[in-house]
Amino acid sequence: MRALILNCTLKKSPAPSNTGKLAGLVADALREHGVTVESTRVVDQRIEPGVETDMGDDWTAIHDELLSSEILVIASPTWLGRPSSVAQRVLERMDAMLSETDEADQPVAYNRVAGVVVTGNEDGAHHVISEIAGGLIDIGYTIPGQAWTYWNMGPGPGPDYSDTDHGHEWSAKTAKTMAANLHAVATALTRQPIPA
Amino acid sequence: MRALILNCTLKKSPAPSNTGKLAGLVADALREHGVTVESTRVVDQRIEPGVETDMGDDWTAIHDELLSSEILVIASPTWLGRPSSVAQRVLERMDAMLSETDEADQPVAYNRVAGVVVTGNEDGAHHVISEIAGGLIDIGYTIPGQAWTYWNMGPGPGPDYSDTDHGHEWSAKTAKTMAANLHAVATALTRQPIPA
């Protein structure tokens, strides 16, 4: 089983990414379930604005990885209380998957599962989760219960994830639950897929 | 397999409900998959504001039905572009399920699936779907891909679902896809549940 983590931070490498750090815990937990995990920092690549798969940029490689992964994790920071522009760009390019079908004539996202990781230095994680999960459900991904984790610390502007230990234990425990639920529902759909 | 449809219209019986009418198509499609379907018009019952299961009102009966149903459908009208107050009240009372566990010590919503039906005379369905699905994922429900249907007609104030035939075919076809996906993922999770 394969998982793809798309880190949608706004910061290019080699700047440290809080979102990447928390997503790393999910990657570790998925690997403990025997899943092969690939991570991509989207902002390091050239991804054009648009809603098509092939726009002559780096998206086609990500698209290929999406199609070879039963599990997708979108990891986003929170800006203005909302998913990052990079996360929304990912969803826009994935929009084309709505009309791509597999050999069983089903949308290619069927029988794949997805979850969401969110960091922020204030507030907004549940909303970011709902926004991204809502988009992925549209595209055809199944979202397992509690397939998310997040870290933030309100009220008002506060520390970054890397600046404090507050709440790390909760976020890490929730990351393990997320990984377990992604793996379990992906397994169920592999053994008993949605009929064509 | 059992399904529960919670119609969250603001209108008490016997007033006709557009939301109930569209949800009825989902019920029909679920029955074609051999599912036993129960429907409840929430506003006809006494449901106190709060976040506990037992508040001495009609919620406990709904709670029992939730626990005996592998499939949940929340059907909501769109008011001010958002889920109805009745739908939010349902989510609030379901909040207590977060800390209720089954004999395997898992949250009671695990291995259950849910979908969303939305009607409106203007705009807002995708948002209502994201809001309700986001809440249900929190509680532990799995949301299959494309497990929703809706009907509306923008821009600006327009006809109700019952007033026109515009788009009915699309909403009905989408209702069938929704029912198929709910049934398929519920089946997969019944045969291969999330491990304790």
Added chain:
Amino acid sequence: MRALILNCTLKKSPAPSNTGKLAGLVADALREHGVTVESTRVVDQRIEPGVETDMGDDWTAIHDELLSSEILVIASPTWLGRPSSVAQRVLERMDAMLSETDEADQPVAYNRVAGVVVTGNEDGAHHVISEIAGGLIDIGYTIPGQAWTYWNMGPGPGPDYSDTDHGHEWSAKTAKTMAANLHAVATALTRQPIPA
């Protein structure tokens, strides 16, 4: 100048309300600007589900207060990351104001301003603010910049506002800014109203 605060907690009196407590700071700050402030705990009254002004219940009195107040504050707890069902019910009943016009033939909400107060024991304030502000803009209220305050403390379930001092200073300072901005924009619209 008059302000109406609608406390949309789920808890009936005399249970203490965290939301009411934080909204009280906004009331105090408005009074320092010479504003007469009225507060209503909506859940203590009988407010039927619906989208009409006169449904034979306690809403008509609230509606009268809305029309005699230049400033409206909606204060809501956060449940499942979203505005309370009581806050959504308030918006639904206010929906009727869209078609109510004053002697200048303008929507009755024109030249009135509104702000939002949010509490929660986890995460979600910015989303609750956007949801409620979005509804009020639809109805015709003007939302001044930074006309909100909130308190919560993520990640994950945490203390209530009354249980800790963490962040109280920030929420109180933000409440004062909110009151100042509500008062200033209401004053500007009183002196220079939107032309008929």
Added chain:
Amino acid sequence: MRALILNCTLKKSPAPSNTGKLAGLVADALREHGVTVESTRVVDQRIEPGVETDMGDDWTAIHDELLSSEILVIASPTWLGRPSSVAQRVLERMDAMLSETDEADQPVAYNRVAGVVVTGNEDGAHHVISEIAGGLIDIGYTIPGQAWTYWNMGPGPGPDYSDTDHGHEWSAKTAKTMAANLHAVATALTRQPIPA
């Protein structure tokens, strides 16, 4: 009085933009109120991901225009039911304005007003409006009542704005109301600004 319209379509020039077309009606209506209107198609420029004003790209020119405009209009298409990635990128870069103050030591967005234009071929306008308005309120912009217009046509995938006449009259009338309200509240705040 000056207005800046930021067209956040995903399509680069010279492709026709539905969003730009509807935003053009708002520009026309603002000009009838004597406002000088500047329009920028953001995707034609190089705008780096980030939350700072000066990142060595084309944003600084837009930032200058923002500071010389009393009125801001963000025009966005709807993708996956949400604001475009370009609109979110604009908000992210504007995030820096939170800590920029004018000579009166106020946030630079104070005493400025903003509105939202949305197009889509399905559903989602009210949500896009709430998301963008919520971000702008955070930054300090005042949002006048009914300072938005939109066009879409549900349910399900449908025609683009340019493909049909359905609903154009409503969207155009609403664009005029939007322009009038933006102009009126900007005028009120110019004559009676928020006190320092």
